[in-house]
Amino acid sequence: MRRSRAFIPTTKEAPNDATLPSHIFLARAGFISQVSSGLYNYMPLAKRVIKKIENIINEEMSKVGAQEVELSFVTPADLWAESGRIEKFGKELLRFRDRKENLFVLGPTHEEMMVDLVRNRVTSYKNLPLNLYQIKTKFRDEARPRFGLMRGREFIMKDGYSFHATTEDLDREFDAMEAAYKKILTRLGLDFRVVEADSGAIGGSGSKELMVIADSGEDTIAICSKCEYGANIEAASRSGRGAIPEAPEAEFNKFLTPDTSSIDDLAEFFKIDPYYTVKCVAKKVIYEDEIEVVLFFMRGCDNLQEVKAINATDALDIEDVSEEELRELGLTPGFIGPLDQDKAKHVIDTDLKNAQNMICGANEQDYHFVGVDLSVISEVAYFAEIAEVNEGDTCPHCDGELSFRKGIEVGHIFKLGTTYSEALKAEFLDENGKAQPFIMGTYGMGVSRLVAAIIEQHHDESGCIWTKQSAPYMVNVMVSNIKDEEQLKVGEDLYERLQNAGVEVMLDDRKDRFGFKMKDAELIGFPYTVVVGKELVNGSVQIFDRATKEKTTVAIDEVFDKLMELIK
RNA sequence: CGGGGUGUAGCUCAGUAUGGUUAGAGUACUUGGUUUGGGACCAAGGGGCCGAAGGUUCGAGUCCUUUCACCCCGACCA
Structure with missing residues (x-):
């Protein structure tokens, strides 16, 4: 393709709505x-x-x-009703009717x-x-x-x-x-x-x-x-975590802990690692025909992974719940614990099974239990993997570290x-x-x-860097100054020869200056650009490698073979 | 669907607080000339229903109302 004839509208500025x-x-x-x-x-x-x-x-x-x-792209809505997905897909399905009023969706x-x-x-x-x-x-x-x-x-x-x-x-x-x-x-x-x-x-x-x-x-x-x-x-x-902090040993006891409704406050109050605290994340769990508040318990250093929570409860979806709604159920936000409490269904992270030396909410304003041994509820409680893994945790298949x-x-x-x-x-x-x-x-x-x-994976500040197998054209033959008849001839010859060899090649035969055409080539991202220009007086041209931005000088009679080798 | 933002030339944007010549710049485009190794220079041009509709006013890109579109954060995403 000749660049002078190609429909490739490049611009200096990006559209204002593009971010990536x-x-x-x-x-x-x-x-x-x-x-x-x-x-x-x-x-x-x-x-x-x-x-x-x-x-x-x-x-x-x-x-x-x-x-x-x-x-066919247009599919009868009946099929979607048959599988039940017309409901499930919801608004993502673009629906419309034909002239006979039959309902269709775009696949x-x-x-x-x-x-x-x-x-x-x-x-x-x-x-x-x-x-x-x-x-x-x-x-x-x-x-x-x-x-x-x-x-x-x-x-x-x-x-x-x-x-x-x-x-x-x-x-x-x-x-x-x-x-x-x-x-x-x-x-x-x-x-x-x-x-x-x-x-x-x-x-x-x-x-x-x-x-x-x-x-x-x-x-x-x-x-x-x-x-x-x-x-x-x-x-x-995960199979475990990196370093487990030292356990705070204590007798089981109820402790006055004013103003410690967050894990950070609690860890600070007792000067312990959040690992030994029990975090409660309350969520509204949506089922087909009912909505239920469920309490998810995990270690204070962990976070709830919502997809796991949905799977653990067989729910359709999960939503946030407000403090007011929790109070209406008789719960005390900030001090909710898994012991002696049956106001809502519990799901406890498997990592808390038989956990010792824990601190958890006492289900009473401003009180926490310390020295909790969770094995007391391990027989009856529902455990599931609901915590999100953290960087540094141990791989479930070997002793490697997750990142x-x-x-x-x-x-x-x-x-x-x-x-x-x-x-x-x-x-x-x-x-x-x-x-x-x-x-x-x-x-x-x-x-x-x-x-x-x-x-996203192959670009630099100048533009695209296509991989060889994905490039729109493999080679760009750039004639630096088309008014120079010899440059133009060498460019045309190389272009024709590459084309005959089945190489996808562009000939930049535009009447623009060197810099303009180079910037353009870098923006588009041809893997290789052959510069036919000043060095022609020495009988050579340059091959510009887009990925490395390096220019290599090559004798004219060797450039074809060199290119064929590069693009293999 | 919640929150925020933006609509003016092909593109990137000024101009809108305080209404008032024929609405601007850069870039891109056309023509002529100079230039030719890193997005050149000079000159002359063409290009706009200022997102849309309604309103206020002698007069609206600018003020008011409604509406549409697009973008960003979040929710959502086989």
């Missing part, structure tokens, strides 16, 4: 333009990057025997459609397993789209669905998909981590997220310093089980001629989000 590097640079370099909240136009460069990613996905999917399909994900496609067409165990996928625009009417391509309402996702006769076969496929996804991200040149994820709400026996490591990521993940373990903070667990990172969730793979096949009555006949629901897996990968993730 990926958003700023993709907009400035002429990849995307915003249409409305969460909606973007992809311009030629972005389209090329998207195709690159799609090709890699297609290749890896093909290797593991997954077949590509394409399901936010395609479990229903895919199950509908397969049911009554695949009816025998002999035709299983089956893995179908598509790469397609999705629409979710997000409450708050943000960060450019990172969280749009309209976005491109690869979504795959597998169908199995046995859970063992699903496990095998799940592992194969994890491997394929890792391969895709590795090929794209990304630093990522596969982490364990929460899968409570959707059910199923497990899910993993693929996280691209980047400071701007919206998810926090805990990773082990020694082994492969990694988990979303919502699902992370936190920020990640961008670019993939999520799920063992779905029979949730959808049962809801939609999608069954096959097994060896015994008995009808069984399909056992399913689902595998998502955010294609447009990957475009942003690549830049």
